[in-house]
Amino acid sequence: MTSLHEAGSRPPTAPPVDTEYVRFWNEVLAPKFIRFRHILVDGLTRHSEAVFPKLPVRPGDRVLDVGCGFGDTALALARIVGPEGEVVGIDCCDAFLAAAEVDREQAGVENLRFLRGDAEIALPEERFDFVFARFGTMFFANPVAGLRNMRRALRPGGRMAHIVWREPADNPWLSMAKEIVLRYLPAPGDGARTCGPGPFSMADEETVRKMMEIAGYEDIRFERVDAPVLIGHDVRDAIEFQLAIGPAGEVFREAGDRAEARRAEIEAALADATRRQAAAADGIVMPSSSWVISALNPAAGL
Numbered sequence: 001m002t003s004l005h006e007a008g009s010r011p012p013t014a015p016p017v018d019t020e021y022v023r024f025w026n027e028v029l030a031p032k033f034i035r036f037r038h039i040l041v042d043g044l045t046r047h048s049e050a051v052f053p054k055l056p057v058r059p060g061d062r063v064l065d066v067g068c069g070f071g072d073t074a075l076a077l078a079r080i081v082g083p084e085g086e087v088v089g090i091d092c093c094d095a096f097l098a099a100a101e102v103d104r105e106q107a108g109v110e111n112l113r114f115l116r117g118d119a120e121i122a123l124p125e126e127r128f129d130f131v132f133a134r135f136g137t138m139f140f141a142n143p144v145a146g147l148r149n150m151r152r153a154l155r156p157g158g159r160m161a162h163i164v165w166r167e168p169a170d171n172p173w174l175s176m177a178k179e180i181v182l183r184y185l186p187a188p189g190d191g192a193r194t195c196g197p198g199p200f201s202m203a204d205e206e207t208v209r210k211m212m213e214i215a216g217y218e219d220i221r222f223e224r225v226d227a228p229v230l231i232g233h234d235v236r237d238a239i240e241f242q243l244a245i246g247p248a249g250e251v252f253r254e255a256g257d258r259a260e261a262r263r264a265e266i267e268a269a270l271a272d273a274t275r276r277q278a279a280a281a282d283g284i285v286m287p288s289s290s291w292v293i294s295a296l297n298p299a300a301g302l
Contacts, residue, residue, distance in 0.1 A: 021196050022092045022118055022142055028253075029195055030095040032244045033069075037099075039241050041072050041136040042282070043230030048134070050227045051292055052076060056159050060084040061129040064153050066146075067118050067136025071100025071112075077132065078112040083148060088124060090115045100141075104300030113150055120146045127155035133162040133288075143208075147215035154297035160217070161294040164202040166224065168247075170289035173231050174199060177248035180269050184262045189256040201248065217295035226289045232274075239270045 018026070026291025033040055057063060059082040065074040068089030078087040089112065091097050097114050104112050116126065119133075122143050140146035140239070150160055158239045168175035187192075202208045205222050212220050241247045245268070252259045259266070277284050 006087045018092070019116070019118065019120075021194070024195055025093045025134065026095070028193065030093050032249070033093075034095060034099070036245060037070060039230055039232060039237075040245075041070055044135075045226065045230075046285075047227040047229060047288060047290065048076070050225050051134075051163060052080075054207035054223075054292070055080075055130070055132070055161060056227050056294075057081060057130050063087045063130045063136070064124065064126075064150075065089040065126045065191075066123065066150055067095045068100060068114070068133060069093070069134075069136070070113065071103055073132065073201045074100065074112055074114070074132050075103060075107060075109060076146050077213065078109050081111065081167075083111055085111060087112045088126070088128075089113070089114060090117050090123065092116065092118045092121065110150070110175070113297050119149055121149075122155045123149040124153055127158070128153050129155060129158050131158070131160040133160075135163055135165065137162045138164045138199050138201045140201075141196050143197075143202070143211050144214050147217070149211055151216050152293075156297060156299050158296060160295045160297070161292055163225075164208070164287040164291050164293065165199045166291055167203045170226075171200075171287070173229050173288050174246050174248075176273060176286075177205070177242035177246070177270060178251060180273060181243075181248045181251045181266055183269070184266050185251055185255040185259055188250055192250070192254045202291070203295075205291070208291075212293070212295055213216055218298045219294075219296040221294045223292045223294075224289065225292055226287065228278070228280070228285040229288040230280070230283050231277070235271050236286070237248040238274045238284050239267050242270060243267075250293070254297075 057080045063082045068091050071089055074089035075089050096174045100114055131153050165171050185285045209220055232241050243252045277286050
């Protein structure tokens with residue numbers, strides 16, 4: 001794995017210092033994401049299957065995967081572009097990239113490389129044919145800067161697509177648990193450590209369209225995708241996932257000792273709600289809804 005600074009993509013004179021958000025991902029969230037990788041990767045399989053066949057990616061393309069996480073989307077893109085194409089996956093989290101590199105080596109995929117970097121600061125300006133992000137841009141503290149860097153990574157006429165969650169009401173797999181936990185615990189205060197704006201920060205079409213226009217995109221399109229997501233192999237798995245990651249996890253984490261004192265009550269309430277959800281062969285599933293937002297880079301130098 002190489003850093004973006006080492007890769008030489010118009011960096012400053014010294015490697016940039018990690019932001020508080022990047023430190024939080026590496027220090028706090030990474031171990032939790034690794035623990036629940038089976039949900040965060042395998043659980044989104046149905047959702048990805050609804051999106052990937054429609055992506056404008058062809059054999060021979062050069063593709064950038066922003067916020068590539070464990071690298072599953074980058075691996076899928078590398079197989080689509082084939083040996084004549086190339087995929088670069090970039091993420092700010094060291095543990096994710098280490099896991100992604102192991103999977104790349106085990107899969108024997110040679111047309112894929114990973115970089116460590118922050119999309120809000122800089123991206124490789126290598127004139128990619130396509131730039132992609134799955135459930136990462138919602139966490140941009142400065143979304144216009146991140147989206148603009150994604151556009152600058154494209155060749156003139158290149159396209160991008162990023163997938164973001166729609167409103168909480170359309171995503172009970174995330175919102176239900178938070179509503180339950182807030183019955184017992186206070187909402188996080190202004191000083192809470194956080195991973196960024198959060199999973200619903202790009203839910204509003206009008207707001208995101210304006211962000212993308214400011215970032216220089218044209219032909220901006222929104223497509224709604226509804227698909228079930230896995231929230232756990234069983235009730236216990238689902239409860240532990242919700243209290244570790246996502247909106248409910250943030251409330252529980254920030255409440256500290258107070259949360260632990262009420263853990264039994266909270267877990268009982270979550271178990272009752274979880275048992276009412278649909279069961280599938282691989283576990284418990286709930287509805288989810290996202291936007292697939294695509295756009296065009298109209299010209300170089302904007």
